[in-house]
Amino acid sequence: MRNAWALRIRDGDARALARAATGIENRDREALDVLRELAPFAGHARIVGITGPPGAGKSTLIDSLAAAIRERKKTVAVLAVDPSSRVTGGAILGDRIRMQQHHADPGIFIRSMATRGEAGGLARATADVARLMDRAGKDYVLIETVGAGQDEIDISELAQITVVVLVPGMGDDVQVIKAGIMEIASIFVINKADQPGADRVEQELHAALGLASGTEPPVIRTVATEGSGVAELLDAIEKEEPEKTGALRSCASDLRAGVAIDHLGIAVESLATTIPFYESLGLQVGRRETVTSEKVNVAMLPAADARIELLEPSAPDSPISHFLTKRGPGLHHLALRVPDLNAAVEQLRTSGVRLLNEPRAGAGGHIYVFVHPASTGGVLLELIQESK
Ligand SMILES: Nc1nc2c(ncn2[C@@H]2O[C@H](COP(=O)(O)OP(=O)(O)OP(=O)(O)O)[C@@H](O)[C@H]2O)c(=O)[nH]1
Ligand SMILES: [Mg+2]
Incomplete structure (x- = not known):
């Protein structure tokens, strides 16, 4: 590796990494060169997509999950994807405040990403920043997106493991979701299990899964606000066989060079x-x-x-x-x-x-x-x- 910037990133320099992430979001040439320079390190991280309807508790869950990952002495990058259609400022701000407790920890990298206007631009930037985190040596990359309908980014394209978050009170919505994101789920989480209706949504889920062929993915109940069930979720993520396609996708940016x-x-x-x-x-x-x-x-x-x-x-x-x-x-x-x-x-x-x-x-x-x-x-x- 001859690129000094890339070397600093491999040395764990958090500021060099943050600057590269920003550069990649802006499609800055030098930053994209850094990404390519780091190509030999591709394929280390587990790239986990966390998707589900608005307000399901994805951010809260990721927050707890990141803490659990750090407890196991692993490093993590969190990317929150906010398509412009739903950027009110509140969501990103909320995530920032929640995540602030981690900010002193260099083992956690956090970035909220909003659309860059260009069609498919967010998906591309997210994918490349995820690749950067992988190549920088992070053990986990957690990507939060809103699923079901708002398909600005197709998380299954990027993630090796996709966690679909459901909540009580979704009722028949489970059936609706089935059409879109059921197929891509490696793990289901029923979050807000402290709320009434967790049993019902789990039954709906099993019924929906029963109709599909193949083995059922694990279903885990969590209360993200209290951190309960989160260790089990992390265990399930660690057990999952990452999809092979993920490795290919982690290289797409190099292939894309010319x-x-x-x-x-x-x-x-x-x-x-x-x-x-x-x-x-x-x-x-x-x-x-x-x-x-x-x-x-x-x-x-x-x-x-x-x-x-x-x-x-x-x-x-x-x-x-x-x-x-x-x-x-x-x-x-x-x-x-x-x-x-x-x-x-x-x-x-x-x-x-x-x-x-x-x-x-x-x-x-x-x-x-x-x-x-x-x-x-x-x-x-x-x-x-x-x-x-
Ligand atoms: N009772 C209860 N509330 C929860 C739980 N998890 C999250 N919440 C609350 O649900 C609300 C939404 O949580 P977020 O983590 O922001 O949800 P999100 O899915 O990231 O939301 P968007 O990013 O806006 O789609 C917050 O008020 C959380 O405190 C839970 O397990 N139980
Ligand atoms: Mg969120």
Whole structure:
């Protein structure tokens, strides 16, 4: 590590860490470089999302949980996410006051994050700050978000373990929540168990879970204001097998450094009938070729920095013929250009992602690898080494 700022963070300098977090929220180049510099340390922390309806006691619970973590001599970062839609000032202020008792403790890092205006900006900043905390060496990263409907940030995308907080009096709301966040819960908490109706909500929950298949996640009752049940919650979190995908996501920011869309591959029955449509939009065929090894005729139509790649089978046993038979014409693959293909491949492998081939040279001599659609949201993904 050559970056002095990054070195200070690894030395446990809390101010250097806080400054990096702010820089990352502001998409400051130097701070993002620090994040990349720390990449070798990725994957240490347990990233725990705490989600649930407004006022469920998430902040109070996190406060107690942080204290319990510190008692076990572990370090923790707390990120509270406040989408602009619900920033009244009160929530963040309340959290600050509550958290003040921890402020003297360098083992706890606390940050409230509000939206930066840009769509998806909060999610991205939160993810990167969480990665920073992981790479800085924190043992736990706790992220508070409001779930159920207000999906400014999809916590399950980021967290390895997702704790869904329910409260008495939710009644049929449990059924409603089921549609959204039931699936992502690794652990359920019934907070405010000191209030009437805890039994009822637990029954509703079990009924809802009973309808779903698979093993039931643990259900833990807490009274966050008194800290009861919190040790059990921490035990459950420690026992959970962190999702593998989390590790991949913790690296996404490095991959993103220079990632660009290279092209979109579209499988077509006939180039001759498809090309005129794209030409009518003002695109022009830049290159045509037949790739004999893949049995495909290719037409490349440059569009700004990327290209549209039309793929027509050149033989009945072409992979594109199979695709057309199975799925019909349409998006065949997405190709992304990455700055360091070998590093990307290594990270994907460590994360258990399915690669379809060893990196190899394709048309035009570029090196590429295919990633199975199961890992990418359903589309075949081609990763291409950016030419130096
Ligand atoms: N009786 C009781 N009250 C609780 C409990 N946990 C939290 N509260 C209270 O519930 C209120 C809301 O708590 P918060 O921790 O701010 O809830 P939150 O889910 O973080 O709220 P938002 O961030 O605004 O969505 C506060 O007045 C807490 O003191 C509990 O276990 N029992
Ligand atoms: Mg809160």
